[in-house]
Amino acid sequence: MKAAIISAEWSPRPDYAVTPEENRTHMARVGSSCWKHPSAAVATLPDPTPGPDDVILKVAAAGLCGSDLHFFETDGDGYMQYPGMARFPSVPGHEVSGEVVATGAGVKYLKPGDLVCLDDMVCCHKCEACRRGFPNQCENLDDVGFTMNGGCAELLKVPESNCWKINHLVARFGSKAKTLEAGAVIEPFTVGYNALFECAARIKPGAYATVFGAGSIGLAVIQLLRATGATKVLCFERNPGRRALATKVGAHAVHDANADPAATAAIVMAATEGAGADVQVECAGAFNSSLPAMEACAANGSQVVVIGRDPARVPVFLESYQVKKANIVGAMGNTGHGTYPNVLRMMAAGLLDPTLFITDRFPLDDFNGALKTAQSRQGGKVLLKIGG
Ligand SMILES: [Zn+2]
Ligand SMILES: [Zn+2]
Structure with a gap:
């Protein structure tokens, strides 16, 4: 599959006490002291295959947002200022819509052909924070497009439980294409x-x-x-x-x-x-x-x-x-607490309309062009139109 890939150089600052674990995993406590010289390119990666509880999405659209742009902001020494826990190379994209094309053996609620939007926060559901009802504060959080490969790609592997169906929004938005555009702008x-x-x-x-x-x-x-x-x-x-x-x-x-x-x-x-x-x-x-x-x-x-x-x-x-x-x-995060289904209900009822502020559309091949437009911070949502 084709994907936008962000690369960076693992080069811990001389005064940063890098642990053996960090050197092994390249997951840094302070990423801004370890990752240098970010760049983006479109390349080919192996197609993902679903684990038992995963689905594979044919990505329709992916939105770029401020947190994606932060990857490219560097200090005077070339270090990334806000890499978070990301590891490079990685595929960005956490505002995603798509169509289910494959399902793992344990998938219960989704089937090929379903249109979905993504909840990017993959919580562990095991830690104290999750179990106390604070999923946005999960201690083992994975975030699609940050710590896991994201949706600026033709295909995306995500847990079934991070997808919300948007089939019913076709009646609201009038076409599958418009629904999938809207679906990439539900996260905000x-x-x-x-x-x-x-x-x-x-x-x-x-x-x-x-x-x-x-x-x-x-x-x-x-x-x-x-x-x-x-x-x-x-x-x-x-x-x-x-x-x-x-x-x-x-x-x-x-x-x-x-x-x-x-x-x-x-x-x-x-x-x-x-x-x-x-x-x-x-x-x-x-x-x-x-x-x-x-x-x-x-x-x-x-x-x-x-x-x-x-x-x-x-x-x-x-x-x-x-x-x-x-x-x-x-306030931080967006998962849990019925947030996604309630936003989707409001959208279906005509109370919210993300299509009002989609201002720019780019093909995946022009990821760098999309990035440049988003970096100008002039307009609304910049979308990569990938498979829909
Ligand atoms: Zn975002
Ligand atoms: Zn957790």
């Missing part, structure tokens, strides 16, 4: 749903909301908030193309992200007649400008939900959270 909605309705609390219809950042997750969050009755959704985003998409998916007002938190907060206070925002979602990974703004325009009971990633520490004045009974909520 599950990230948003997990943050808003599993991690946060007290999000009520009628809420005033702010969304910082209008990448795919921000755009999904805007739709989720609208679908669940937010009456004002204000979005702050630097890029004009993304601001247009935020309007398209239903934000009531969209503003250029302002580096001055006080100016941003003033916009929110004016738009809410002084009430402030009940729900505030960080999807920008720009904590030093967004968190102080959110703090300054928090309504009583405000939920400040942090999805974006940013290595910066941010000064937070906790007393303002105390006096407002406000919460800062950390």
Whole structure:
């Protein structure tokens, strides 16, 4: 099969105490101290064969997202800044749709011909975190497209239990082709749903909301908030193309992200007649400008939900959270808790539409072109159209 392959050089920094285990497995505790000079190319790999509980998908589409782009961000010495636990060479792609073409002997619920989307988080279901109901915190997590080969390939081997059927969405989207495009953009909605309705609390219809950042997750969050009755959704985003998409998916007002938190907060206070925002979602990974703004325009009971990633520490004045009974909520992941099936129900009911922000499509052969477009961070979702 053809696949996009990310390569990098295993070259632990001289001052990094590499363990024999790391040298053997190349799974590094601190990958940014071990992997250098990432590059991508399209090449041929052996076709995967399913284990007993696996299915093989003929990949239809794979979305590129911020975490894929992080693979190519390097420091002055050429070291990858965010390789996570990935091992190279590896196939990226965790936002995937496809058609089942083969099933292992133990597969129960899927059959060839089923259309599915992928839940990329392969939890062990054995560790303390999993068994306590924290699958997103699994201690032995495998992540398709990071620690396992992903979907930027013609074929993908994944556990049956990481697939969700989307056959029924053909009635909603009108064609198999459009359904499979939408199917590759379900993951950002599950990230948003997990943050808003599993991690946060007290999000009520009628809420005033702010969304910082209008990448795919921000755009999904805007739709989720609208679908669940937010009456004002204000979005702050630097890029004009993304601001247009935020309007398209239903934000009531969209503003250029302002580096001055006080100016941003003033916009929110004016738009809410002084009430402030009940729900505030960080999807920008720009904590030093967004968190102080959110703090300054928090309504009583405000939920400040942090999805974006940013290595910066941010000064937070906790007393303002105390006096407002406000919460800062950390959110990561998208699996478990009925998140996927509920997002799929909302999609089937017409409440969510990922096709509104698919802006660019590339063939697998032009993986590097797709990457370049995604790296410009101008538009919405960049899709690789592979087999459908
Ligand atoms: Zn993603
Ligand atoms: Zn686990």
